[in-house]
Amino acid sequence: MKKGDGDMYADQYRHISARLMRLDELNLSIQKVSGYTVEQLFQMFLSGYELKPPEYQSVENISKVVGAKVMNELSVFQRAIATWGEDAQMKMVLEEMSELQKEICKLWRGKDNRDAIAEEVADVEIMLGQLKVMLDIGGDVGHHKTTKLLRLQKRLEGQG
Ligand SMILES: [Mg+2]
Secondary structure, rough: OOHHHHHHHHHHHHHHHHHHHHHHHHHHHHHHOOOOOOHHHHHHHHHOOOOOHHHHHHHHHHHHHHHHHHHHHHHHHHHHHHHHHHHHHHHHHHHHHHHHHHHHHHHHOOOHHHHHHHHHHHHHHHHHHHHHHHHHHHHHHHHHHHHHHHHHHHHHHHHH
């Protein structure tokens, strides 16, 4: 059967409407992820607006999100300690610190291993988090950190 002009137009119409539907779906998923319509994002982009995910739009939301992340981290630390035991996790603190030391030594020897260092810093931070939970010293560490940072800041200002 030969296609007439009407069929050709119908085919093109179906093709265009299918593409429009796909665009609509894309718009909807962009809106779902960012919280903004494509048009809004474009306007914001044109006006130089700093894009932030909707969850960070207010101070209350920031503290909620940060709080949830801290709680989540704490529960992962607690579960790790419960799973492998305090002894094993204490040893892991030292193991991860020595892995970081090793990578810093390689940097000194001229290797560009910033990625490896970043990975080991993350490992050490995770293990220090568990150490604070195991010894229940999180609050004390925070206190010392604030005091020491202030002291350091004063010393640096004195240098100027
Ligand atoms: Mg490691």
